[in-house]
Amino acid sequence: MWKILRQIARNGIRTEPAPQADPDFQSETQRIHQDILDILGQALTIREVDAGSCNGCELEIHAVNNPYYNLEGFGIKFVASPRHADMLLVTGPVSRNMAMALKRTYDAMPAPKLVVAIGDCGRDGGIFGESYACLGGVAKVIPVDLTIPGCPPEPIEILKGILTAVRYGQKKSPR
């Protein structure tokens, strides 16, 4: 046990200050955080669906959950059921074999639902395009609120996108 405690103490707290990619972002983060509290009560819960990605985007979504980005510190949590989710995070392209599962996951969510499409493939099918097997972007199957481009988008971009979608969603839904 002492080894574990020593390792924890030695590594300390790795969580970095909120994203600084955008100079205005630092002050904005707190406002967005307040937005999350206002719109959703306590927190934002996210259900992730891989609708056909190469799994590169999943690696970066995992990274968003590491101590450096400390997603849970924002009150944001990934949940196992769409019924518990405020936001659907979808990586693409949407394969035809996954279209039905994606639609059903979306349908199972309570309103208001936010949908964020991740990556170039989630945007428009990316390098895989549209074919007998591939529908293309996520918007072909469900309404998308925000797209985070990249191949794959880096964790900081995903974090920024999630926060932006919360704000955009607020504008869209009358309260």
Added chain:
Amino acid sequence: MHLPGLKLDLKGLPAPIPLSRGMVDAADWSAAALAVAECGGRLVALWGSDRRQGETGNFVISAAYAMQDGMIWLDLPLTGAQSGYPDISGIFSFAGRMQRATADLLGIHAENAADTRPWLNHGAWPVEHFPLRREVNGAACFDGRSLKDYPFVRVEGDGVHEIAVGPVHAGIIEPGHFRFSVVGEKVLRLEERLGYKHKGIEKRFEQLPASEGHRLAGRVSGDSTVAYAWAYCMALESAWNLQIPARASWLRALMLERERVANHLGDLGALGNDAAFSFGLAQFMCLKEDWLRLNKELFGHRFMMDKIIPGGVDVPLDAPLDAPGLARLVAQCELVEREVHQLRSIYDNHAGLQDRFITTGRVVPELAKQLGLTGFAARASGISHDLRVDFPISPYRELGVKAAFHRSGDVAARAKVRFEEILESLRLIRRMASGLPDGEQRVNPDKEMPAGFGAGRIEGWRGEIFVALEIGASDQGEQGNRILRCHCHDPSWQNWPVLEYAVIGNIVPDFPLINKSFNLSYSGPDL
């Protein structure tokens, strides 16, 4: 290279790893499979191609076998109206799914195969539509079709019930369906249904010029992007008989080892987490994040996507990848090595963790051999194949690789192999960074290169990645040579069926742990 008892006309391809290619007839197709199995060889991949050209040419079924002294690539042309070929799933059980996938994509069948259920076609396109046939337009789409039910094998008996999981899983993982037949919490049987991520990659290749194929290959399975891009480029360079500069192959290997370390770090953390030891996840994910950030700084991409290109590498020739940059690589390896030793000692001494790891998800060496287990998982089950050791190309030839090797075949053994492979890769990265040859790191292929066949084999972190490539003649225009056929093979083809055996007799809550200890790709074999 030859097979005992068979007179085959094999011709060597100019590849860094010995490889011979030849034609067989239907009788020799099965005889060859049997001969390979008898002399300890393995089936690596099985795929079909459409080589019809007007009235001539045929559908062709191909198999790639790994032998002691290299690889044999056999083509069986289906003559006349023949659309069947002899089933070899009785000899190599995992060939069954590859044969079913070939039937879905090309309409050629393994004759008298026991299992003829569709594999990739879930009903999203008509059964009489064979996307890989020449006459089929890649842009053809079928909207509004509903998916079909799949006849899972039912287990009958007192108290037996089914648990259906997926395709959307509870965590952030790829989609696939698992059908468990259980009594209480004990698993009697697991049946996998995959193919949800089928994106039509093989058809997409045919729309790309050969010089662009590495980008698509690098997205067959994102966690192995370096291995796939290298295997593709090796295949292309073999078809074109192109020699790459020494510096390029050193940098390729450097990136491949960095990819291996990144994946093992992440999975060791996730293994801790799946056994309720979230400390492990936090610690390993920090190490992985540092690792990926240095990738971004030095190579320009966190996963080094599109950094291996035909003819060499596309990374900075000087800063940030200059002497101080390489020194940072070495320093990071030393730091990570210290941390990994520390974490390993914590994992090894944690009674609760070891209780979950030891004897869980066991694949004993005999079963592993029989089922054709491959990659690092095989090295945890007493099978010592590693391309970096068996057929070392530069720089592995110069540096030497010590493969990890364990026999107990459980989650604990797979974790041990991962720890050992991290340490060996750290050693290799240090040697590569300090001994990196000077000079060019890319040769530019001509606009018009010859048509022909090529193959590439790379030991990715998960196992052997194999790419078989057929390049067409140059169109004398902007596009250059086209890809006639590109088959990318993921080691998960072999290992998914083994997972079905590994969970038998285990309890359902141990499935995520067992699954993660293999961490197989869905996207890779779904193509």
